[in-house]
Amino acid sequence: MRTHHDSAVARVIVRWRGSLLGTVFLVAACDTSVTNPGLIPDRALDNPAAWPAVVIGARRALADALGSASGTGGQLLYWGAAVSYEINPAGSTGSFGIPPDVQGGLLLEATTNADWTSSNQARFVAEEAVRRFQRVMPDTLFATSPLVAQSYLYAGYANRLLGENFCQSVIPVQNPDGSLSPGFLGPSTLYLQRADTAFTNALATATASGKTDTATTNFKRVALAGRASVRADLATYGLANWSDVTADAALVPDTTRFLIPYSDQNTDQYNYLYWARAGTPYRAHTEWGTFYELYYRATRDPRVKWDSTGLNGDAAVARFGGLVPFWPEAKYAATTAPVRLSSGWEMRLLEAEAALVGGDTATARAKMDLRRATLTPVQPGVTFTNVTEAWTALKTERALELWLEARRLGDLRRWLDNAVPGDPPDGLYRDTNSDGVNDARVETMTTPVARSLCFAVGRNERETNPNIP
Secondary structure: OOOEEEEEEEEHHHHHHHHHHHHHHOOOOOOOOOOOOOOOOHHHHOHHHHHHHHHHHHHHHHHHHOOHHHHHOOOOOHHHHHHHOOOOOOOOOOOOOOOOOHHHHOOOOOOOHHHHHHHHHHHHHHHHHOOOOOHHHHHHHHOHHHHHHHHHHHHHHHHHHHHEEOOOOEEEEOOOOOOEEEEEEEOOOOHHHHHHHHHHHHHHHHOOOOOOOOHHHHHHHHHHHHHHHHHHHHHOOOOHHHHHHHHOOOOOOOOOEEEEEEOOHHHHHHOOOHHHOOOOOOOOOOOOHHHHHHHHHHHHHHHHOOOOOEEEOOOOOOHEOOOEEEOOOOOOOOOOOEEEEHHHHHHHHHHHHHHOOOOOOHHHHHHHHHHHOOOOOOOOOOOOOOOHHHHHHHHHHHHHHOOOOOOOHHHHHHHHOOOOOOOOOOOEEEEEEEEOOOOOEOOOOOOOOOOOOOOOOOOHHHHHOOOOO
């Protein structure tokens, strides 16, 4: 069995080999003489029959990091939503709950350690799939293989997840013999640049296949959407060009979507955010006191739907002084509910943002209104009278369109880091005049105290990597 010295993920990677290829060893149920084969040798994954499972493993690792596998991370979407006010805590702090420090807006290394590990595992599994295929496939097959293209795609989204949600990067060093050594602390934008490269490689491989069928065309659009999104992140930091963002976005139709699936087979494969509000028994988060509470009441915008119940959350919330109403999000309505990673509608908002960067408020307005006109009920066009208000509208539209998709922290951080104009609506809203309406914003991401804008590098990384202080 090989050991991969890739930061904190090396010790758990064997889990994927066992879980994904277990079907190879299925036998007739009546044969009681079979011996459990135990862990699968790494070389078994070099067999062409195993290659599809390797790619499925990359997808599963990404799903786990984003919002599943409660025992090994999987709180990125959930806890990021809590810190950025997409949800508020409604009780539980333990299993499927929100820890006290996260309720208070902090994402510290001890609490987020498992998320650091699972997110880097998602990156490693996809990138290792590419390295494996490069080693075992004939060169002509590697350059055109859909399995290689898919591995690059998952590597792109895993690196985007890291770059948008973590404060710093730790990227392993590849040695001349192909092995990996522990990496060094770097800026999170290194993950975004790595994602850009992976998406570009996914596109190149799919194009080299020569296929023009619907599945290949859709695959290319998803890769373009992923690349456009990370190039927008990088462009905000002056590390990419907005013209490249819009060039990619223009090739992605409105109807394009890319979803990561979940399963109802066991809790480690559930959509974590949904299960934490499913009422069986968890009622751990609520839309009470968020911007989305009052916005949805007023507009019925289906992008941010939540359910009204007569219940309270499942425990008292110290920071709110007791029990709070349980009004759970309704975007995810089942344990199998997929999470969207990219869409054509996000591309229209990237085009709007690029227009604002260039001072073109008319184009920005038109791009933002495209989506609003398709909704049921139809939403009125955005309103603003100057460029600062236009930026506020753009930031609000991204909050609505990408709600609960693990994207908000990345947006807020890139805008705050680079002093982008406009006032996003994120915050805690309370009733300050006893009229029964939570319409007064009493907290933001920066006041009265600054909240975390990203997840910390995990404690295990700092304690086991000799290159990290």
